[in-house]
Amino acid sequence: MLQYLRSHQSVVKKGLMVACIGYLAQYLWVNRDHLGVVFAFSGPQVVAIVALVTLHNFVYALRLYHVFCRTTGKPFRYLEWLKLAVLGRFLNHFVPQLGNVYRSLLLKKKYRVNHTVYASSFLSFIWLDIFVNLIIAIIAFHYFKFDPLVFNISLLPLLYLSLFSLALIPFLFYYLSCFEIRGGRFKWLKGRFDEAMKISINSVKSPAFLFTFFCLTLLSSGVMVVIFYFIFSGIGVEIKNLELIIFNLVHRLASNIVITPGNLGLRELAFGALSASFSMGLAPGVIVSGVLRVVSFTVLVVLGLALGGRHLLLDKEKILDEKSRN
Numbered sequence: 001m002l003q004y005l006r007s008h009q010s011v012v013k014k015g016l017m018v019a020c021i022g023y024l025a026q027y028l029w030v031n032r033d034h035l036g037v038v039f040a041f042s043g044p045q046v047v048a049i050v051a052l053v054t055l056h057n058f059v060y061a062l063r064l065y066h067v068f069c070r071t072t073g074k075p076f077r078y079l080e081w082l083k084l085a086v087l088g089r090f091l092n093h094f095v096p097q098l099g100n101v102y103r104s105l106l107l108k109k110k111y112r113v114n115h116t117v118y119a120s121s122f123l124s125f126i127w128l129d130i131f132v133n134l135i136i137a138i139i140a141f142h143y144f145k146f147d148p149l150v151f152n153i154s155l156l157p158l159l160y161l162s163l164f165s166l167a168l169i170p171f172l173f174y175y176l177s178c179f180e181i182r183g184g185r186f187k188w189l190k191g192r193f194d195e196a197m198k199i200s201i202n203s204v205k206s207p208a209f210l211f212t213f214f215c216l217t218l219l220s221s222g223v224m225v226v227i228f229y230f231i232f233s234g235i236g237v238e239i240k241n242l243e244l245i246i247f248n249l250v251h252r253l254a255s256n257i258v259i260t261p262g263n264l265g266l267r268e269l270a271f272g273a274l275s276a277s278f279s280m281g282l283a284p285g286v287i288v289s290g291v292l293r294v295v296s297f298t299v300l301v302v303l304g305l306a307l308g309g310r311h312l313l314l315d316k317e318k319i320l321d322e323k324s325r326n
Contacts, residue, residue, distance in 0.1 A: 020265030034283040037235035059220045061085035071121040090304025126256045132217040134163045237284045
């Protein structure tokens with residue numbers, strides 16, 4: 001069964017996406033009277049959401065820049081990295097992983113950053129992003145004495161369990177790196193693993209680096225919470241401010257852990273389930289996710305085309321061929 005899933009991974013993912021979208025389409029068709037709220041946004045609300053989504057892209061690039069400067073030791077310029085980050089996300093929206101391939105090739109060609117360093121740095125960013133967002137949520141819930149219930153299950157113990165599990169990952173990797181392998185392809189893989197492990201561990205040794213990343217992630221999460229606030233307000237749904245933090249947490253998980261292409265359908269279902277658990281019904285969560293997806297995609301397309309993304313899309317075969325030769 002596992003072998004079948006591995007060999008048909010793409011088909012399984014697309015099938016899951018189609019199933020999620022099909023269920024949501026059927027639900028929204030039956031409850032289509034809810035869809036009218038999409039046209040209830042005022043002009044200032046739309047402008048605010050677009051401006052905040054644009055700002056969120058800039059902050060995302062800044063956080064990625066901060067991590068890669070630390071892990072690679074290279075003197076990147078922020079504006080150059082902003083272009084790289086935006087184009088990477090732009091390309092990923094049209095061809096899965098094409099943006100990551102483009103970033104990896106450019107960094108290797110221009111800064112001699114090999115593919116192992118790139119992959120390790122990006123995984124370090126994902127790990128730090130989820131870890132810090134969990135800490136922010138836990139601190140906020142304790143400070144405001146808020147114990148959220150999701151389907152009548154206390155969320156705080158789950159957040160602590162997730163945080164503890166993530167904290168164990170570096171120690172697990174360190175333990176695995178202690179094993180010695182001699183000869184063959186496995187020795188080469190072990191060398192790449194050890195290099196990745198060294199990069200990841202070194203990235204979290206600096207208190208100054210961690211503090212700066214925490215502050216940037218706090219800013220990023222704050223912007224995202226305000227975006228959710230404007231979207232929920234725009235569709236006329238009242239929601240507690242601390243519940244917005246949970247939506248932000250689910251959004252971060254959906255952005256970093258991709259199961260279906262772009263998590264299309266899956267994220268909408270997760271948002272819908274979350275809004276239903278807060279006694280709002282399934283529709284508001286699905287609509288909020290859809291509105292956010294459309295605005296984010298539009299902003300990214302505009303930024304991507306402005307930075308030369310069209311030519312990169314036309315040269316996608318060339319980029320993939322170059323990757324296969326490296």
